[in-house]
Amino acid sequence: MPCPWPLALASLWAGAGCSLIVTFDDPIADASPGADTAPTVDAGASDAGAFEPNDTVLQAAVITPGTYAGLAIMPAGDHDWFKFSLAGTSDVTIDVLFTNGAVDDLDAKLYDMTPTPIANSSGIVDNEHIIRSAAMMNAIGPGDFYIEIFGAMNNRQNSYTLVLTVQ
Numbered sequence: 001m002p003c004p005w006p007l008a009l010a011s012l013w014a015g016a017g018c019s020l021i022v023t024f025d026d027p028i029a030d031a032s033p034g035a036d037t038a039p040t041v042d043a044g045a046s047d048a049g050a051f052e053p054n055d056t057v058l059q060a061a062v063i064t065p066g067t068y069a070g071l072a073i074m075p076a077g078d079h080d081w082f083k084f085s086l087a088g089t090s091d092v093t094i095d096v097l098f099t100n101g102a103v104d105d106l107d108a109k110l111y112d113m114t115p116t117p118i119a120n121s122s123g124i125v126d127n128e129h130i131i132r133s134a135a136m137m138n139a140i141g142p143g144d145f146y147i148e149i150f151g152a153m154n155n156r157q158n159s160y161t162l163v164l165t166v167q
């Protein structure tokens, strides 16, 4: 008996003999989806650290590969945007280093130049980590890319170190 399309759940339950194959091809790994609620409000706030104000994509601070310590999501509602450029297809690693606690969880996203998010890291333990590499068949570039760092919820604040590695 041929399977009807779209396949009705009723026919699955009736044991119609159809197979349903579901594939997931999104390479983005999220250790804890749903554990954090993404901020819905950008308060436009800014800490006194380097690169501020960088609260929107249009204010993104231009960086080159390296280690940037002493940054902060502070006060609550702060967003930090960074922009970097790749001359060619590259392996890119983004590390956001911080110590997590009850009210200081940060998350990070990577955007292409449009800007459309292409990766996110939203764990609930220390640090966030995004990697795009030829080995994973998802190397990026050439072009401009954006990093957004923000509190996992609007009242989350923390200091952090940003490490951008390009190979």
Ligand SMILES: [Ca+2]
Pocket: 046, 047, 049, 052, 071, 072, 073, 074, 078, 079, 080
């Ligand atoms: Ca900041």
Ligand SMILES: [Ca+2]
Pocket: 045, 046, 047, 052, 053, 054, 055, 078, 079, 080, 081
């Ligand atoms: Ca900011």
Ligand SMILES: [Ca+2]
Pocket: 036, 105, 106, 107, 121, 122, 123, 124, 125, 128, 152
């Ligand atoms: Ca997090």
